[in-house]
Amino acid sequence: MKRYVIVGNGTAAVGCIEGIRAVDREGEITVVSGESRPVYSRPLISYYLEGRTDLVRMRYRGNSFYADNGCRVLYGRRAAAVDPSLRAVKLDDGTELIYDKLCIAAGSRSFVPPFEGLDSVKDRFTFMTLDDALALEQALGTGRDKRVLIVGAGLIGLKCAEGIIDRAKSVTVCDLADRVLSSILDGECAAIVQKHLEEHGITVMPGDTAVKFDARRAEMKSGRSVEFDVLVLAVGVRANTELIKAAGGNVNRGIIVNEKMETDLADVYAAGDCTEGFDASLGERRVLAILPNAYAQGQTAGTNMAGGDRTLDNAIPLNSIGFFGLHMMTAGSYTGEMTEERNGPALRRFFVEDGLLKGFILIGDTVRAGIYTSLIRDRIPLETLEFGPAAHEATSAIYSREARRKRFGGVV
């Protein structure tokens, strides 16, 4: 009977468990869970604060998930070291777990730069885990009297802002970058989103960030100062690569994995936000810290760990996110020639290179966007389609009749 050990208990771990069990019903699975709770949907922590979900509904799998899948979960335990020669994982309490196949699904952590005076701030939080959200909730209280400063106008910082706006007296978001959501939006698109955020009561300070803290005051790079009661640090995240690095494995910004999610250490796999996999739209390795990728990588790792055969070679960056009713979707890489279509407040940009759709940004009109995503993911030559510059509606009518018969006429 095979012994599987999974370090981590998030989405990639669930993918791994389900991948293993699709092949091997018998093997022994041990999950090392740093957090003392069953798997939940991390991206939902802002929705929790907003009141759009609750602690029960935000569970990622049902109550009997671990029992149904025959998993032993070690809650509140962290892996301290991996010894590939002994096939052993040593935990922080000294326990040793012996594995035949190991998956590192250790995720990422909030990166907090060494700000001057940060220790003088009493109520300061990161925004990554449910514990972070619960602590922030407690600090905000119910008086709606707290001024909140969020450092970082990325996906995490802005979702946090939306989530707490009705619980706070004011919310200010600053970012060193010259625009909001700088990792997924260009300047013009970011300006649309910024305006929308401001219309909903959020103060946005692009191109400016805190450089020094003194209790309830932040000195900004611009020389301005911001008074606050609660501080949220959403500057960025770092992949948890230390276990593999210390064990002699290949690590860059994430743990390097191949298309089977194997690391370069024998019988050691990795999946999720801790990895650096292949971005098919870019043709390069990149950390793709998004939930769909975490699941897919975990499932790929688990299937292969159990002796099955699965490859993941078409991962691309994907984001679907909304703020105060304005929805946007982005995918792939923004390289090549850009074509644009505007329709009222909606803006859609497509990026084409070498006859392939490489990426897109859709703001305000996201209907059937997956049709575009699959053109990127599956590298479908645009010359075979009726995909003009004014691709003004996502439709499978772009395909030839024969191609459509293949897509819709049988089991897919």
Add this chain to the structure above:
Amino acid sequence: MKRVYVNEEWCLGCHLCEYNCAFANSGLEDMVLALKGRKLFPRIHVEGDDRITFAVSCRHCTDPLCVKSCIAGAISKQDGVVKIDRSKCVGCLTCVLVCPYGALAPGEDGIMQKCELCLENACGAPACVTGCPNRAIVYEERGGAE
């Protein structure tokens, strides 16, 4: 497993499937009450132009991207049917971003809904199929990977 398929050569583009779908999933017994004067949010929709029309609904894929991509764990596959737990969905639309077939759309409340083959509503079998005047939409077993 039986699925809904569309023979696009026979599709008239009449949109009746959309009406029948919306009615079947309304939970109401009176079609007029369910549909008249309302904006419809059917789980099947007709695409196309003046040359060709075809209805699109969930393919119930063998390896569904929506299930793997749902950030809330709200979508699952049970006995071959891809289902959504609307109480867990937060309307992030990630499933819309990943579905290659354009088969998913939110309901009136912004929460996702999808074709679940009418197996659990009063119809018991796909209403789009039963009501298709030209029998362009069929519910049958076809070959391929399962």
